[in-house]
Amino acid sequence: MPSREIINLQVGQAGNQVGESFWQDVLAEHGLDLTGIYQGSDPVQLQRIGVYFAEVNNGSQAKYVPRSLQLDLEAGVCERVRSGPMGALFSPETYLHGEAGAGNNWAKGFYTEGAELIDPILEVLRKQAENCDVLQGFQIIHSIGGGTGSGLGCLLLSKMREEFPDRMLATFSILPSPKVSETVVEPYNAMLSMHQLVDNGDLTVCIDNEALYDISVRALKIQSPTFPVLNGLISKVMCGVSTSLRFPGQLNGDLRKLGMNLIPFPRLHFLMPSYAPISDPKSQSFQGTSVPELVQALFDRRNLLVACDPRYGRYLTAATIFRGNISSREAEVAVQDLQRRNSNQFVEWIPDNVSVTLVSVPPVGQKQAAVALANSTSIQALFQRTHETFSAMYKRRAFLHWYTGEGMDLMEFSEAESNSQDLIAEYQQYQEARAGDEDEYSEEEQQEEAYAEEGSQ
Numbered sequence: 001m002p003s004r005e006i007i008n009l010q011v012g013q014a015g016n017q018v019g020e021s022f023w024q025d026v027l028a029e030h031g032l033d034l035t036g037i038y039q040g041s042d043p044v045q046l047q048r049i050g051v052y053f054a055e056v057n058n059g060s061q062a063k064y065v066p067r068s069l070q071l072d073l074e075a076g077v078c079e080r081v082r083s084g085p086m087g088a089l090f091s092p093e094t095y096l097h098g099e100a101g102a103g104n105n106w107a108k109g110f111y112t113e114g115a116e117l118i119d120p121i122l123e124v125l126r127k128q129a130e131n132c133d134v135l136q137g138f139q140i141i142h143s144i145g146g147g148t149g150s151g152l153g154c155l156l157l158s159k160m161r162e163e164f165p166d167r168m169l170a171t172f173s174i175l176p177s178p179k180v181s182e183t184v185v186e187p188y189n190a191m192l193s194m195h196q197l198v199d200n201g202d203l204t205v206c207i208d209n210e211a212l213y214d215i216s217v218r219a220l221k222i223q224s225p226t227f228p229v230l231n232g233l234i235s236k237v238m239c240g241v242s243t244s245l246r247f248p249g250q251l252n253g254d255l256r257k258l259g260m261n262l263i264p265f266p267r268l269h270f271l272m273p274s275y276a277p278i279s280d281p282k283s284q285s286f287q288g289t290s291v292p293e294l295v296q297a298l299f300d301r302r303n304l305l306v307a308c309d310p311r312y313g314r315y316l317t318a319a320t321i322f323r324g325n326i327s328s329r330e331a332e333v334a335v336q337d338l339q340r341r342n343s344n345q346f347v348e349w350i351p352d353n354v355s356v357t358l359v360s361v362p363p364v365g366q367k368q369a370a371v372a373l374a375n376s377t378s379i380q381a382l383f384q385r386t387h388e389t390f391s392a393m394y395k396r397r398a399f400l401h402w403y404t405g406e407g408m409d410l411m412e413f414s415e416a417e418s419n420s421q422d423l424i425a426e427y428q429q430y431q432e433a434r435a436g437d438e439d440e441y442s443e444e445e446q447q448e449e450a451y452a453e454e455g456s457q
Contacts, residue, residue, distance in 0.1 A: 003048050003049070003050030003051045003133075003134075004051065004134045004135075004136040004245075004253075004254050005050060005051060005052075005067060005132040005133070005134065005135050005136065006051055006052060006067070006135075006136060006137060006138065006139055006242075006245065006255070007067045007068070007069070007125065007128050007129065007132075007135070007137075007138050007139075008052065008066065008067060008068040008069070008138075008139050008141070009068070009069045009071060009125075009138060009139070009140045009141070009156065010068065010069070010070055010071065010140075010141045010142075011071045011072070011140060011141070011142040011148060011149050011152055011153045011156065012071075012072055012073075012077075012102075012142055012143060012146055012147075012148035012149030012150075012152065012153065013072065013077045013143075013146070013148070013149075014141075014142070014143035014146065014149055014174055015071075015140075015141040015142040015143065015149050015153070016070055016071075016072060016077045016078070016081055017077075017227060017231050018141050018172070018174070018231045018234050018235065018238075019068065019070070019141050020081060020084070020086060020231075021228070021231040021232055021234070021235040022141070022234075022235040022238045022239065023066060023068070023086060023089065024086070024235070025235045025236070025238075025239045025363075025364070026052060026066075026239060026242075026246070027089075028364045029045070029239065029246070029361065029363070029364055030045045030046070030049055030053075030064075030246070031045040031046075032053075032064055034085050034086055034088070034089060035063070035088045035089060036053070036063045036064040036065055036066075036088075036089050037061055037062075037063055037064075038062065038064065044247060044248070044360075044361060045361075047247070047248055048245075048246055048247060048248065049064060049246075051242075051245050051246050052066055052067060052068075052242075052246065053065060053066055053067065054067055054131060065089070065090070065091055066089060066090060067128055067132075068090060068094060069094045069096065069121065069124060069125065069128070070090060070094060070095050070096070071096050071097065071117075071121060071148075071152065071156075072097045072098070072148055073097065073098040073100065073101050073102045073108070073109060073113045073114065073117065073147070073148045073152060074097060074098065074099065074100070074101035074102075074148075075097045075098075075099060077097070078095045078096075078097040081095070082095055093124055094124060094128075096117060096120055096121050096124065097117075098113050098114075098116065098117050100113050101113070101147075101148075102114070102146070102147025102148040102151055102152070103147055104146050104147045104182075104183045104185060104186075104189070105147045105151070105185070105189075105402055105403065105406065106147055106150050106151040106154075106188065106189040106192045106193065106403070107151065107402070107403040107405075107406035107407070107408045108147050108151060108406055109147045109148050109149075109150060109151015109152040109153070109154075109155065110151040110152070110154055110155045110192075111151075111406050111407050111408060112406050112407070113152075114148075114151050114152040114155045115155070117152070118152075118155055118156070118159060121156065122159060122163065125160070125163075126163075129164070135164075135167060136167065136168060136254050136255050136256065137167045137168030137169060137170060137202075137255045137256070138160060138164070138167065138168070138169055138170070139170045139171070139172065140153055140156065140157065140169070140170070140171045140172070141171075141172045141238075142171065142172075142173060142174070143173075143174040143176070144173050144174065144175060144176070144189060144190045144193035144194070144197075145174070145175070145176030145181075145182070145183070145186040145189055145190055145209075146182075146183070146186075146189065147189065149174075150189040150190070150192065150193040151189070151192075151193075153171075153193070154192070154193050154196035154197070154200075157169060157171070157196060157197070157200040157201060158196060158200050161200045168202050168203065168255040168256055168259060169200065169201055169202045169203070170201075170202060170203040170204075170205070170255055171197065171201050171203070171204045171205070172205045172207060172234070172238060173193070173197065173204055173205070173206055173207065174207045174208075174209065174234070175190060175206055175207065175208045175209065175306075175382065175386070176189075176190050176209060176386075177208060177209040177210035177213075177307065178385075178389060179209075179210050179213070180209040180210060180213055184393075184399070185393075185399050185402070186389075187386055187389035187390040187392075187393060188390060188393065188394075188399065188403065188413070190386045190390070191386055191387070191390040191413075191416045191417065191420060192412065192413070192416050194383065194386065194416070194419075194420055194423075195412075195415065195416035195419045195420065197270075198267055198419055198423055199419075201269060202255075202259055202263075202269060203255065203258070203259050203262070203263070203269055203271065204269055204270050204271065205237075205241065205271050205273050205373065206270055206271065206272060206273075206305075206306050206379065206382065207234055207237070207273065207305050207306070208305060208306045208307045208308075208382065209230075210307040211304055211305050211306050211307040212225075212230045212233055212234070212305060213225060213230070214302075214307065215233060215278055215302070215303070215305070216229055216230065216233070218302065219278045219279060219280065219302070219303075220278070220279075220280055221280045233275070233278075233305070234305070236275055236363065236369075236371075237273045237274075237275050237305060237371055239363065240275060240321055240323065240363070240369065240370070240371030241258075241273065241321065241371055241373060243321055243323055243357075243359045243361070243371075244258075244321055244357045244359055247359050247360075247361045248359075249357055249358055249359035249360070250328065250356075250357060250358045251355055251356065251357040251358075252319060252321070252355065252357045258319060258373075261317060261319055261355045262317045262318075262319055262373060262375050263317070263375065264316055264317060264350060264375070265426070265430070267423060267426060268316065268375065268423075268426060268427065268430070269375075270375075270379050271373045271374065271375055272304055272305070272306040272308070272310070272373070272374045272375075272376055272378075272379055273304070273305045273306070273371065273372070273373055273374075274297075274298050274299070274300075274303045274304045274305065274371070274372045274374070275298075275303060275305070275369070275370075275371055276289075276293075276294045276297035276298050276303055276369065276370050276371075277289050277293075277294065277297060277366075277369065278297075278303055289367065289368045289369075291322070291326055291330045291331055291334045292334045292337070294322070294334075294368065294369075294370040295320070295331075295334040295335055295337075295338050295370070296338065297370075298320060298370055298371075298372040299318075299338060299342075299372065299374075306379065306382060307382070308378050308379055308381040308382050309378060309381070310345065310374065310376050310378045311345065311378075312378050312381070313345075313376045313377035313378025313379070313380070313381075313427070313431055314344075314345055314346065314347050314376065314377050314378075314430075314431050315345055315346045315347065315353065315354075315374055315375070315376045316347055316350060316353065316375045316376065316377065316430060317350060317353045317354070317355075317374075317375045318353065318354045318355070318372055318373065318374040318375065318376075319354070319355045319357065319372065319373045320335060320354060320355070320356050320357065320370060320371075320372045321357040321359065321370065321371045321372070321373075322356070322357065322358050322359070322368070322369075322370045323359050323360075323361060323362045323363060323366075323368065323369045323370065323371075324360070324361075324362035324366070324367055324368035324369065325360060325362075325367075325368070326358060326368060328356070328358055331356050331358060332356050335354050335356055339354060347430070347433070348434070348435045349433065349434070349435040377427040377428065377430055377431035379427065380423075380424045380427040380428060380431075383420055383423060383424050383427075384424060386420070387417070387420050387421070387424070390417065390420075391417070394413060394417065400413070
């Protein structure tokens with residue numbers, strides 16, 4: 001059976017830094033060195049390696065080249081990756097960059113600088129797609145607070161939606177936080193990006209800077225965490241999410257199945273990731289990782305990579321992915337037990353809404369680990385936070401000349417704001433819905449059907 005391929009795109013400075021960390025972990029799990037030559041001894045490592053890698057035979061040894069594009073609007077980041085330890089891993093034609101940079105401006109990334117670079121990017125993307133046997137979709141790693149990751153990332157999403165309408169578009173989107181802010185216009189960039197992600201993404205895994213800092217300080221005991229530490233946390237989650245795609249396992253063998261199990265309504269595709277165990281390396285040997293403990297940790301807000309509290313919402317769906325030598329019965333019983341004890345936190349009108357995936361390959365250096373992706377209505381707190389900081393500036397029309405100067409219309413800001421309000425209202429509506437409220441649904445169902453029809457057209 002051929003591997004169902006995924007093409008990875010890392011956009012902007014944050015996207016490339018996280019991407020570098022992700023590829024280091026993936027190489028280690030598949031037994032490859034930094035040039036893509038196989039050094040491992042376990043046949044499972046090569047069984048589905050084709051999901052992320054293309055095999056190239058030059059001479060006697062097979063080399064595995066990641067199916068990945070490194071994109072930025074200035075040369076610095078791409079040059080750093082190219083001259084770094086992994087420079088020889090990626091194909092030279094997959095480094096694409098502009099010269100001017102986006103200057104933290106969404107409009108530059110989407111309309112001016114990004115638009116100049118989009119044709120060469122699509123050309124390389126088509127070439128990568130044509131070399132695939134059964135392309136299942138794309139994953140984009142980007143930050144939505146800056147200019148390149150948000151602007152160019154959203155432009156790419158909309159173009160890919162036109163070009164590959166039937167493929168899955170998954171994004172790992174790093175959301176800005178007022179506590180960890182680099183620029184004052186982050187709320188504008190984030191709001192405009194959310195507007196595009198709602199309409200063009202199929203699966204958005206939200207990663208929140210605030211939660212990453214919190215985990216690093218509280219669990220890893222690192223008082224002033226650096227970017228490599230934060231990126232390492234993100235890549236752990238990314239590797240966990242993609243485990244069932246990269247190794248033989250039970251359930252969720254590709255992106256579409258993952259989406260099918262997690263997304264009940266097309267617009268509500270924003271997922272909260274969590275990882276377990278997260279602990280200080282010094283105290284690792286003193287902690288147990290029994291399956292019930294892993295499950296408990298996955299649904300603990302302190303292990304969430306999003307700064308919101310699931311106790312104030314309800315879980316629509318969740319997917320748990322266990323790694324290591326874990327029996328399926330043990331995992332399923334632990335998940336059912338947690339659901340039974342916290343039944344008021346799970347919507348009762350979706351039965352069996354927590355799926356369990358088992359993969360026998362643990363992360364490098366660990367015996368057992370688990371990742372969860374949760375679709376919870378409490379994520380509206382995240383959108384509410386962005387909405388409040390956005391509204392405070394937009395009321396005064398502050399900094400807007402930077403955006404209108406690039407040819408943007410003010411209407412786009414208003415549209416993005418109302419789309420965000422609609423999304424928050426939709427989450428709230430399904431949070432309050434109860435299994436017996438049949439009459440209320442007729443109108444909403446019609447609305448959902450209309451969305452679905454629009455999507456299929």
